[in-house]
Amino acid sequence: KAGVTQTPRYLIKTRGQQVTLSCSPISGHRSVSWYQQTPGQGLQFLFEYFSETQRNKGNFPGRFSGRQFSNSRSEMNVSTLELGDSALYLCASSWMGTDNEQFFGPGTRLTVL
């Protein structure tokens, strides 16, 4: 069974631009969560989607948004990029079991110049 895939793996953008990251969950998984990882803050929760609906959102500004499609694939968008948005963005998929196991993709490394 294929794992979680994320595209692109690397991105370089400049301040003020916007970016869209993509995530394809494990087949059969309908929940997708996004996390941001930085050296200073570690891994922080951005949002979770299930059945095309945002179920939960972390403490991030409105510049961070996402969506989920009917095939469970998800995208996240960051508008008006800031230098501090440079991070590894991780997507995790889950089948919504009670143990809440989440399986991560390889991440997208975003660098904002």
Place this chain on the structure above:
Amino acid sequence: TQLLEQSPQFLSIQEGENLTVYCNSSSVFSSLQWYRQEPGEGPVLLVTVVTGGEVKKLKRLTFQFGDARKDSSLHITAAQPGDTGLYLCAGSFGSARQLTFGSGTQLTVLP
């Protein structure tokens, strides 16, 4: 906001030594996961624990979940250089599915 404390932050040991990493919270976990992460890659799930007092083994790794479900530990026996990496504990609380991560333990095993 739920907080999760992980210790130690850094650990450098010789091959063959044993080590333990700790993960604690003031709140009860509904479930807890341990992950290992290599540089530039996503975390890889090692184990999930949900029942207080639970012990799980994965080769030389032993995971324990506290009786009160507020703490967990990861013990590695006879560490090998291949065990080098960032170990992360992550927990969820109540019915929320978002994971709260510890700050991680950077383990280096020297040959």
